[in-house]
Amino acid sequence: MSKENFNINDLSDRIIIYHKGESFNINEILEGKLSGRTIALGDSLSILIKLKENTLEMLTKGTHFIKFESKLISNLEIFFELDDNNMNINFNPKNA
Numbered sequence: 001m002s003k004e005n006f007n008i009n010d011l012s013d014r015i016i017i018y019h020k021g022e023s024f025n026i027n028e029i030l031e032g033k034l035s036g037r038t039i040a041l042g043d044s045l046s047i048l049i050k051l052k053e054n055t056l057e058m059l060t061k062g063t064h065f066i067k068f069e070s071k072l073i074s075n076l077e078i079f080f081e082l083d084d085n086n087m088n089i090n091f092n093p094k095n096a
Contacts, residue, residue: 018046021094047078048091061087 012026017034020043024034039045049066051059061082068076 014050016048016050018048018093019043023093046091046093 015026017024017029019034019037019039028034059082061084063079063081065077065079067078
Protein backbone atom coordinates (compact mmCIF):
# COMPACT_ATOMS: atom_id res chain seq x y z
CA MET A 1 0.00 0.00 0.00
CA SER A 2 1.56 3.29 -1.02
CA LYS A 3 0.80 6.91 -0.20
CA GLU A 4 -0.70 7.32 -3.65
CA ASN A 5 -3.36 4.64 -3.22
CA PHE A 6 -3.94 4.90 0.57
CA ASN A 7 -7.46 4.09 1.69
CA ILE A 8 -8.48 3.97 5.38
CA ASN A 9 -10.89 1.11 4.63
CA ASP A 10 -8.06 -0.98 3.16
CA LEU A 11 -5.98 -0.27 6.24
CA SER A 12 -8.87 -1.22 8.50
CA ASP A 13 -9.15 -4.60 6.80
CA ARG A 14 -5.40 -5.26 7.07
CA ILE A 15 -4.59 -4.35 10.68
CA ILE A 16 -6.25 -5.90 13.73
CA ILE A 17 -5.18 -5.34 17.32
CA TYR A 18 -5.90 -8.04 19.92
CA HIS A 19 -6.08 -7.50 23.66
CA LYS A 20 -7.09 -10.37 25.94
CA GLY A 21 -8.57 -12.26 22.99
CA GLU A 22 -10.77 -9.38 21.80
CA SER A 23 -10.06 -7.86 18.39
CA PHE A 24 -10.21 -4.23 17.29
CA ASN A 25 -9.79 -2.99 13.73
CA ILE A 26 -8.68 0.55 12.86
CA ASN A 27 -12.24 1.83 12.37
CA GLU A 28 -13.29 0.50 15.79
CA ILE A 29 -10.30 2.17 17.43
CA LEU A 30 -11.06 5.48 15.69
CA GLU A 31 -14.69 5.15 16.84
CA GLY A 32 -13.48 4.81 20.44
CA LYS A 33 -14.21 1.12 21.04
CA LEU A 34 -10.79 0.71 22.70
CA SER A 35 -11.12 3.85 24.85
CA GLY A 36 -11.49 3.29 28.56
CA ARG A 37 -10.13 -0.24 28.29
CA THR A 38 -7.50 -0.94 30.93
CA ILE A 39 -4.25 -2.27 29.54
CA ALA A 40 -2.39 -3.43 32.61
CA LEU A 41 1.34 -3.65 33.08
CA GLY A 42 2.38 -7.00 31.64
CA ASP A 43 -0.60 -7.26 29.28
CA SER A 44 0.12 -8.07 25.66
CA LEU A 45 -1.18 -6.31 22.61
CA SER A 46 -0.95 -8.41 19.47
CA ILE A 47 -0.98 -6.59 16.16
CA LEU A 48 -1.99 -8.73 13.23
CA ILE A 49 -1.01 -7.21 9.88
CA LYS A 50 -2.39 -8.95 6.81
CA LEU A 51 0.12 -8.81 3.97
CA LYS A 52 -0.24 -9.70 0.34
CA GLU A 53 1.16 -13.06 -0.76
CA ASN A 54 4.00 -11.49 -2.78
CA THR A 55 5.06 -9.45 0.28
CA LEU A 56 5.08 -12.57 2.45
CA GLU A 57 7.35 -14.30 -0.05
CA MET A 58 9.95 -11.54 0.43
CA LEU A 59 10.10 -12.05 4.20
CA THR A 60 12.98 -14.37 4.98
CA LYS A 61 14.88 -15.09 8.17
CA GLY A 62 16.49 -11.96 9.55
CA THR A 63 15.60 -8.41 10.58
CA HIS A 64 12.84 -6.47 8.80
CA PHE A 65 10.70 -3.41 9.34
CA ILE A 66 7.33 -2.09 8.26
CA LYS A 67 6.98 1.68 7.97
CA PHE A 68 3.66 3.54 8.10
CA GLU A 69 3.84 7.12 6.85
CA SER A 70 0.90 9.44 7.32
CA LYS A 71 0.12 13.14 7.51
CA LEU A 72 -2.77 12.32 9.87
CA ILE A 73 -0.78 10.54 12.57
CA SER A 74 2.88 10.21 13.52
CA ASN A 75 4.94 7.97 11.28
CA LEU A 76 5.43 4.52 12.72
CA GLU A 77 8.19 1.99 12.14
CA ILE A 78 7.83 -1.56 13.41
CA PHE A 79 11.06 -3.56 13.52
CA PHE A 80 10.91 -7.35 13.85
CA GLU A 81 13.10 -10.38 13.40
CA LEU A 82 12.07 -13.66 11.83
CA ASP A 83 13.65 -16.96 12.80
CA ASP A 84 12.65 -20.61 13.15
CA ASN A 85 10.58 -19.81 16.27
CA ASN A 86 8.25 -17.27 14.66
CA MET A 87 8.03 -18.15 10.96
CA ASN A 88 5.16 -20.06 9.38
CA ILE A 89 3.11 -20.35 12.57
CA ASN A 90 -0.66 -20.06 12.90
CA PHE A 91 -2.09 -17.13 14.83
CA ASN A 92 -4.51 -18.10 17.59
CA PRO A 93 -6.55 -15.09 18.79
CA LYS A 94 -7.43 -16.93 22.02
CA ASN A 95 -3.76 -16.66 23.01
CA ALA A 96 -3.52 -12.97 22.08
